[in-house]
Structure formats: structure tokens, C-alpha cells
Amino acid sequence: MSHKFVIVGAGLSGLSNAYFIKHFFPKAQITLIEQSNRVGGMIVSNNRNGFICEEGPRSIRMGKYNRPLYHILNKTKLYKEFVPSIQQPYSYIYWNGKLNSVPLQMNLGTLSQFIKDNGSGDMLKLIKAGANMMLLKPNTDNLGEYLDQVLGKELTEKYAESVFYGIYGESVYNLSKGLCYSKSHMRGYKEQEIQKELSLDKDFEQIRDEKLKGANSYRFKDGVESLPKRLHTYLQETYSGEYEVRLNSKAKRIEMKTKELIVENRDQQEEQRLNYDYLILNAPTHQLSQIMTNSNLNKIGDVFRGIKCNSLVTRNICWDQKILPQKFKGFGYLINPKQEQVILGMVADSLSFPSQYPENATNLSIMSIYDVNDHVILNELSKHLGVQIPEPKEIITKSWSKAFTRFSPGHYEDMLNIESELNGKNIIIGANNYTLAIPELVFLSYSKIKQLYL
Numbered sequence: 001m002s003h004k005f006v007i008v009g010a011g012l013s014g015l016s017n018a019y020f021i022k023h024f025f026p027k028a029q030i031t032l033i034e035q036s037n038r039v040g041g042m043i044v045s046n047n048r049n050g051f052i053c054e055e056g057p058r059s060i061r062m063g064k065y066n067r068p069l070y071h072i073l074n075k076t077k078l079y080k081e082f083v084p085s086i087q088q089p090y091s092y093i094y095w096n097g098k099l100n101s102v103p104l105q106m107n108l109g110t111l112s113q114f115i116k117d118n119g120s121g122d123m124l125k126l127i128k129a130g131a132n133m134m135l136l137k138p139n140t141d142n143l144g145e146y147l148d149q150v151l152g153k154e155l156t157e158k159y160a161e162s163v164f165y166g167i168y169g170e171s172v173y174n175l176s177k178g179l180c181y182s183k184s185h186m187r188g189y190k191e192q193e194i195q196k197e198l199s200l201d202k203d204f205e206q207i208r209d210e211k212l213k214g215a216n217s218y219r220f221k222d223g224v225e226s227l228p229k230r231l232h233t234y235l236q237e238t239y240s241g242e243y244e245v246r247l248n249s250k251a252k253r254i255e256m257k258t259k260e261l262i263v264e265n266r267d268q269q270e271e272q273r274l275n276y277d278y279l280i281l282n283a284p285t286h287q288l289s290q291i292m293t294n295s296n297l298n299k300i301g302d303v304f305r306g307i308k309c310n311s312l313v314t315r316n317i318c319w320d321q322k323i324l325p326q327k328f329k330g331f332g333y334l335i336n337p338k339q340e341q342v343i344l345g346m347v348a349d350s351l352s353f354p355s356q357y358p359e360n361a362t363n364l365s366i367m368s369i370y371d372v373n374d375h376v377i378l379n380e381l382s383k384h385l386g387v388q389i390p391e392p393k394e395i396i397t398k399s400w401s402k403a404f405t406r407f408s409p410g411h412y413e414d415m416l417n418i419e420s421e422l423n424g425k426n427i428i429i430g431a432n433n434y435t436l437a438i439p440e441l442v443f444l445s446y447s448k449i450k451q452l453y454l
């Protein structure tokens, strides 16, 4: 049977929705509505004089939720362009005015460096906390309260705050344990079941095992943006006439009775009506709140309006020379909010992916919550690294205003309630309301389409 699917948002969520729709519903007709003039959403890679600058996500983490994403990489042949990360021994946290190492590889050297930087007391407390995590089962969705109970206030303040603040730009006391730590949204991930459904070619497995062995993340030859671009081209070439992307088109409201999405085209300045059997909404929270309210779904609009969003500023900074101190052997560093710095964290791209930059060059990505002058960032960087930072060759700044849904305690339950209300209306809420991480996002796209199929 042929179904009409309309998808709002041609970022990675929308494109992977389209991919799995064709997997489960081969006769489906798909229309993607995208307000901007390109596909890819937050994923933006630019080659600036031989520097691969990732303005959005800088790499894809390896982990246990990869299968649906691997299926896409297999079919699009993008695995032939894998660039694995060179795993660094440490990450660092900035605490009490200096960078302290946290081992990413566990061996005698990294553990003794940890003790040197943080003291043997912290080591013993962390070992004890590990046992606590297995034994204690605190009943709270507040991540900070949970960590206070299993780690104790001291370790939570020093380590957990640094890590989660760096990732979510938010204190652990404002975050949901279910979404940010124990990953309630990934409960449906059953590797063996998915393996049967999404088989991989031998060639893919061989190249993946060879190239990604020992890496903890990867990119592609021309950057992460190859993923949405290549997926879009694959869908166009494989399903011509059944897959269409309408750029410069903004979803405004839904007519429930007639199952129509009302779209405004920026070029033609006129409204279009699109019939759907199923509608999938991958827009960010503030857009969803607008669309729901315009469609007389005020209660749902209000829930979305109540969800806070965080903003971020990213800077890609390029130097023609090595600028990191010799002893810095880290993926990057994160800053504890108690340290009251503008910088939220730094990722040392050219250490993890040296082949994507000119020889002896440095590329760092610096994140901050609000924007300031470049020199404020460079001064802080000099202070954190303990070296005088030379004038960079180029700085590329990008502002991500209200781009990140804040996963507050109770968020998962709110989303489940909204989904069950929309269920009878054939409207599906996008994966980006549950996670930021690319492999999880692709798995959730797959799992939502599979639920429709079943």
C-alpha cells in the first residue's frame, strides 16, 4: 500500500526518517519540508585552505547504538571515506585554576598522572562510588540529586558538573537522569534483533573493522557533513519520483480534519497545502510550540513553550603552527561552572584528526555559552593551557541560538505524553526531542518508523 509521508526538517533526523520509511514502506511517497536553502541542519563542514572546520558536530562517537547508522553508511558507501580519531590518553577538566587529567585510556601511566593531578583521595572515592552505582538505586529523575547520592557532593561538584556542563551547558541539578545519563530513550535498542533487520555487507564490515579499530570516534574525508549530503543524494538517486525535498519552505500549521500541513514558501511567498497520511516533525522546540498553537493544539503548544532551550557559540580557530604545550595529550578539556569562565570547553580537533589539517597546523574548537570578543577567548585559552597563544590564522564563529532542548527532569515523561496524544492524529515527534548524539538520533528515527510498520 502506498502512504504519503510529510517530514518537517531536512537535518539528519528528517533524512534518516526518509531512509527508514523506504526500508519499511517501499511504496511510500515522501516529501521533506525544509525552511533553509540546504539539507543537513546543524551539520556544517567547511574546507578552509586545507583545514576541515566542523561548525556543528565535530565527530561521531563509536558505541553500542551504531547499527542503524552503519546501515546508512553501508548503503551510501560513505564508509570508504572513514577518518578515524587518534585516541588521546586523556581528557581534562579545568578546576582550581589548572587543567587536571582524566584518563580516557586506563593504564599505569594515565592512572598515576590522575593521582598526580587530583590526589589519591579522589581515586579511592571514585572506586567507592563505582560500587555505589551498582548497589544504590535512588528514585529520582534529577541527575544532580542522583549523583549526590551515589558519588557524594564533592565528586559531583568537581567531576560530574564539569562533564555534563560541558556537554549540555547546564548544571546537573537541572538535568534529567533518564535522558542524560541512563538513556531511557534507548531502552528499545536490541542489537541482535536490529542485526537481523539491518544486515551489513562483508566489504563494509571489513573496512569498518580495519579503519575504526582503536578509534573512539570518526569523521569522513570531507567532514561530518558528507553524511546528510550523501544520504540525500542516495535517496534522490534510488527513489526518484518518490522522494522530494522542498527547500525554502516553512511548516506553519496543521489542518487536523483534512490531514494537511500548511507550508509557506519563501520564494513564492504563498501558502501550500500538503496532504499526508503520516507527518513527522523534526523542528526544534520553539518551532514546534508555534506549529502546535497555530493548529489549535494549545495544550501541546504550551508544553513545548515551557521547555527551555540552551544556546551556544562555537569558534573554529586555526593556526599554521603547533600551539598546544607538549604535555597536552587530550581530546580536549571541559570547564567546571564554579570556575566562572566564558569558555565552556575546548576540543583539540587537530590532535584527534591530524590528517584533516595541514602538517604542523593546529585547529581547536572552542565552545562558549554567550559571545564575547575573540581576544577574551584567546586570553582565557592562554590561561588554561599555561602558554602564550600566538595570533591565529583564522577564527570562524557560529552562534547556535536556542538550538538545544534542555533535557530537564521529567522531560521524557512529557514527551511520552505528547506522543500518546498525537498518536491517533498520525503525527510523530522527531528524535531531536530525546537526544543530541548522532547514532542515537538515527536509531530513534529507525525505531519510530518501525513502530508505524508494526
Ligand SMILES: Cc1cc2nc3c(=O)[nH]c(=O)nc-3n(C[C@H](O)[C@H](O)[C@H](O)COP(=O)(O)OP(=O)(O)OC[C@H]3O[C@@H](n4cnc5c(N)ncnc54)[C@H](O)[C@@H]3O)c2cc1C
Binding pocket: 008, 009, 010, 011, 012, 013, 014, 033, 034, 035, 036, 040, 041, 042, 043, 055, 056, 057, 058, 059, 060, 061, 249, 250, 251, 252, 282, 283, 284, 287, 312, 314, 400, 403, 430, 431, 432, 435, 436, 437, 438, 439, 441
Ligand atoms: C555545535 C554543535 C556540536 C555538536 N557536536 C556533536 C558531536 O560532536 N557529536 C554528535 O553526535 N552530535 C553533536 N551535535 C548534535 C547533532 O549535530 C544534532 O543532534 C543533529 O545534527 C540534529 O539533527 P536534527 O535533524 O534532529 O536537527 P537539525 O539539524 O536542527 O535539523 C532540523 C531542520 O529543521 C529545519 N526546520 C526547523 N523548523 C522548521 C519549520 N518550521 N519548517 C521547515 N523546516 C524547519 C531546520 O532548518 C533544520 O534544517 C552537535 C550540535 C551542535 C550544534
